[in-house]
Amino acid sequence: MDFGETAVKASAFSYFRAATIDQALDAHARAGDDARFIAGGQSLVPALSLRLQAPRLLIDITHIAELRGVRREGACLRIGALTRHCEMLSEPLIAEFAPLLHAAAPFVAHPAIRNRGTFGGSVALADPASEFPAMTLALDAEIEIAGASGRRRVKADEFFFDLFETALQPGELITAIYVPLFKADQRFAFDELARRRGDYALVGCGMLATFTSDRIDDIRISFFSVGNRPMRAKAAEAALIGFGLDAEHIAAAQAALEDDLAPPENDEVPPAMRLHLARVLLGRLLGRLGEGA
Amino acid sequence: MRGFDETLLDEADETVRVRFVVNGRKVACEVAPRETLVDCLRDKLELTGTHAGCEMGACGACLVQIDGRAVHSCLMFAVQADGARIDTIEGLTESGAIADLQAEFHRRNALQCGFCTPGMLVNACELLSQVARPSREQIRDALSGNYCRCTGYEAIVDAIDAVAKARSAGGAR
Structure with missing residues (x-):
């Protein structure tokens, strides 16, 4: 099959549908690790089509x-x-x-x-x-x-x-x-800022907190689209643990984000803008958490 | 533990036989492992109602139903669909399942060039099967992965909205 020079088609590979985990691992090893596991394929298939990846073997794990x-x-x-x-x-x-x-x-x-x-x-x-x-x-x-x-x-x-x-x-x-398991004394909040629904977020955040009445005993705050990997906001968390969600402590957590996040240089979204958006989002989500979200 | 055929690694350029049920009919065909489902449907089975647009899951023109759920046929290799039930725009049209959507798209000029329309219809079909009376915001959200470069979307949202209302006014279909 000739797909021409400009077409977006994967290079040739062999396909193996594994029935068990052992079969899948075994196949990977036998291909000299020049293989990829495929499940939903919603990121892998475009990567293969664009020839960002070109494994010898594709191991389908969706029937395990x-x-x-x-x-x-x-x-x-x-x-x-x-x-x-x-x-x-x-x-x-x-x-x-x-x-x-x-x-x-x-x-x-x-x-x-x-x-x-x-x-x-x-x-x-x-x-x-x-x-x-x-x-x-x-x-x-x-x-x-x-x-x-x-x-x-x-x-x-x-x-x-x-x-x-x-x-x-x-x-x-x-x-x-x-x-x-989510517990009765916990609250959570999630949101993201994107240019259009379904697009990658400019900044996104989710959090899970444990309360005694309105005081935060523990909180884990995680951001995405802010760097090379998903990131915990540990300084912001520390600014909140042991306190209620009043304006003062929300502002302290927002300020602390500077120590947590170091957004990379980017032509479309400069680091300062991303940090600003992260603070805005954090403030909104903590506000919702305070209302019992 | 065993099950992996060593010779498989030398057969990357050879075709394998796959079987599906496409639009209610059993079909077998020979495909290269790297052949996407959209190419198989269009080139091997001559079901050209499914359109290949961006071929990377962004535009939604290639949506088909696999086992009753809308998926991008450009984001699947045909070999992955071996054994699946596939319904394309041709099958949905023949069955009459989306006749009201098609009539409403036509009536409201919810298409111009028509390239996006099969994907729009597959998507709308799934939305209305899950949410009987979606809000306009829900309709827009559901269509967020389907590009239309002609209509500006408003007429498409209108058409789906009108069908949702008509269907719920007419009772269960």
């Missing part, structure tokens, strides 16, 4: 039953890696026990993308402008990884290294993400 399903496991919700973005909206267990993910899901791309894209795939790609990777930080989630040496679990805080760089080693696969 073990990677599916959402269920309670002890104090956590186990969200299978193949859980599609649209299921974050439709699955009752997500709405009840991981409502921050439910709130973030409508902001993830467009409806047809959400019908295919998977939670595990989004976290594995670790696009710094994506909603879900950042939310695993706010949720203090754990990422379960399968590889040649067995299974391991990595805290979200220790998963995201740099631009598209994570704790995943070549040939490793995310199997599930474990999210602590």
Whole structure:
């Protein structure tokens, strides 16, 4: 098949549909790691079409039953890696026990993308402008990884290294993400600022806080589209813990963002503008949290 | 543990046989693994109602239904759809499932060149199957991944809005 010079078509690869995790890992190893796992493919297929990537082998993991399903496991919700973005909206267990993910899901791309894209795939790609990777930080989630040496679990805080760089080693696969169950004394908030709905956010933020009456006992604030990876706002968190959400402490948290975020140089959105937008968004979300959001 | 065929790695340029149910009919065809579903539908099955626009998931012209859900056929390789039920604009048209949407698009000039229209209709079909009476904002949000370079969208939103109202006034379809 001749696609010509200007067409946007993937280079040739072989395709293998794995039935089990072991089969998928085995195939990856046998291809000399010149392979890619494909699940929803909503980021990978464009990358292949644009020939940013050209693996010898594509390993389809979408038929592996073990990677599916959402269920309670002890104090956590186990969200299978193949859980599609649209299921974050439709699955009752997500709405009840991981409502921050439910709130973030409508902001993830467009409806047809959400019908295919998977939670595990989004976290594995670790696009710094994506909603879900950042939310695993706010949720203090754990990422379960399968590889040649067995299974391991990595805290979200220790998963995201740099631009598209994570704790995943070549040939490793995310199997599930474990999210602590949402509790009655917790509140959450999520929003993002984008030029158009469905576009990548200029700045986005999600947060999860534990309260005693109106005092914050603990809070985790996570931003996306602010740097090379999703980022916790630890200085802002520290400015809030032990206090109520009054104007003074919200302003202190906004001021502290300077220590948390270092937005990169960008022609369209200069760092100062992005930091400003992050402060605006933080103020709005903390305001909602104060109202019991 | 086993299941991986070593010779597979040498067969990247060879075709593999896939089977789908396309618009209610069982179909088998030979595809290269790198062939996208939209190319397979258009070139192999001659279902050219599905349009290939940006080929990177941005424009929405290539939307089809896979197992009843709208997806971009440019963001899938045909091999991934092996065993799936696929409904294209041709099938949705033949079944009459979107006849009211099509009539309303026509009546309100919700298309000019028509390139985006199949994707718009697949998207609208899914929206109305999930939300009986979407607000105009919900309609716009649902269409956010479908580009139209002719109409300015207003007539498209009008048409979908009108069909939603007519359907709910007429009871369950």
